[in-house]
Each structure stands twice: as structure tokens, then as C-alpha cells.
Amino acid sequence: MRRTDRRRPVWPHGGYRAKKVSPPNRRFIRADILEVFEHELGPFNSVISAYTVHHLTDDEKGALFAKIFTGLIPGGRAVFGDLMVQSSEAKALKIQAYVANGDTKTAQDIEEEFFWLIGAAVANLSQLGFLVKTRRFSDLSHGIVAEKVN
Numbered sequence: 001m002r003r004t005d006r007r008r009p010v011w012p013h014g015g016y017r018a019k020k021v022s023p024p025n026r027r028f029i030r031a032d033i034l035e036v037f038e039h040e041l042g043p044f045n046s047v048i049s050a051y052t053v054h055h056l057t058d059d060e061k062g063a064l065f066a067k068i069f070t071g072l073i074p075g076g077r078a079v080f081g082d083l084m085v086q087s088s089e090a091k092a093l094k095i096q097a098y099v100a101n102g103d104t105k106t107a108q109d110i111e112e113e114f115f116w117l118i119g120a121a122v123a124n125l126s127q128l129g130f131l132v133k134t135r136r137f138s139d140l141s142h143g144i145v146a147e148k149v150n
Contacts, residue, residue, distance in 0.1 A: 034060060037067040044071050047078045054083040054113050061116070062124055065146075069128045072148045078130070084116035084142040091115060094140070110140070118142060 029036055033052055047068050053061060068078045085091045091110060098107035118134060121144065125132045130146035137143060 034064060034067075037071050041071075043073045043076070045073060045076050047072065047076075049079070050081045051083065053080060054115055057114055058117070058120065061114075061121065065121075065125055065128055065130075068146075069130065069148060074148055074150055076148045078125075078144075078146040078148075080116075080144045080146075081137065081141065082116055082144075083113060083140050084118050084121070084144075085110075085140070086118050087120075088117060091117070115140075116142070116144075118144075 029041070031039075033049065034056070053064065056064060065078075072078065085094055095107045095110050098104070098110065122132045122134065125144070125146045129148065129150055131149050132147075133145045135143045135145075
């Protein structure tokens with residue numbers, strides 16, 4: 001017989017789940033990404049988003065980037081990891097390639113989702129005043145780091 005403490009959830013491998021504790025000087029905010037900057041939260045050192053922004057249209061992405069720029073302190077960074085392609089033409093080629101390889105499910109997902117267009121996003125972020133760096137993680141996943149330089 002095994003005794004468990006019912007007050008603390010047990011992970012499937014038998015260990016206890018650690019209590020969630022935010023690191024000092026950090027706030028984790030769970031909210032609609034387009035509405036979070038409407039709250040009086042003060043300036044941010046960084047904004048981190050993983051696989052969220054591809055659900056936004058291009059116009060919504062532009063509005064979000066502007067809100068992030070306004071909310072960041074000088075030298076602050078926005079870090080994104082998401083589904084991205086270089087351009088509309090690259091997106092069409094990806095869809096064709098996945099169909100040709102028999103992966104129609106992924107091709108359909110690429111067609112239906114609002115994948116970031118890296119060229120457009122970099123231009124938009126740069127125009128706002130960000131210094132932008134990109135990195136490819138996989139065929140469809142990329143990262144963008146946008147630093148507020150003023």
C-alpha cells in the first residue's frame with residue numbers, strides 16, 4: 001500500500017508537483033493577448049509569447065506589436081516563438097510540398113492558420129523602432145527577438 005498526501009497532486013511518475021512560485025520581480029499574466037495591455041500594469045522589461053500570435057490576423061499582429069512597443073521599457077525585449085514562413089509565396093510552396101509528400105493535414109493547417117510572414121513582421125517591428133533578430137527552429141517554427149532601442 002502506498003500513502004499519498006491528498007493535499008498535493010501527484011505526477012504520474014510518482015513525484016509531487018512543485019508549488020507554483022513566481023520568480024522575484026516577475027509577473028505572469030494570463031489574458032487575451034490583445035487586451036492585456038489595456039490594463040494599467042506599468043512598463044514591461046520583456047514580453048514572451050509562444051505559439052499564440054499565429055492565431056491573429058496580420059492587422060491584429062500589427063496592433064499587438066504597437067501595444068508591446070508602447071508597453072516595453074527602452075532596451076526591453078519581445079520574444080516570440082511561433083509558426084512562421086518567410087512570405088506568402090513561401091507559404092504557398094510549403095503547402096504544395098506537404099501535399100506532394102502526402103501530408104494533407106499539415107498542408108491544411110498551414111492554409112487555415114494565420115502563419116506569421118517573417119518579412120512583413122520584421123518590417124513592421126523595425127518600423128515601430130525595434131531591432132529585430134530571427135532564428136529558424138524547424139521547417140515551420142521560427143523565433144523573433146525584438147528589442148526596443150529608444
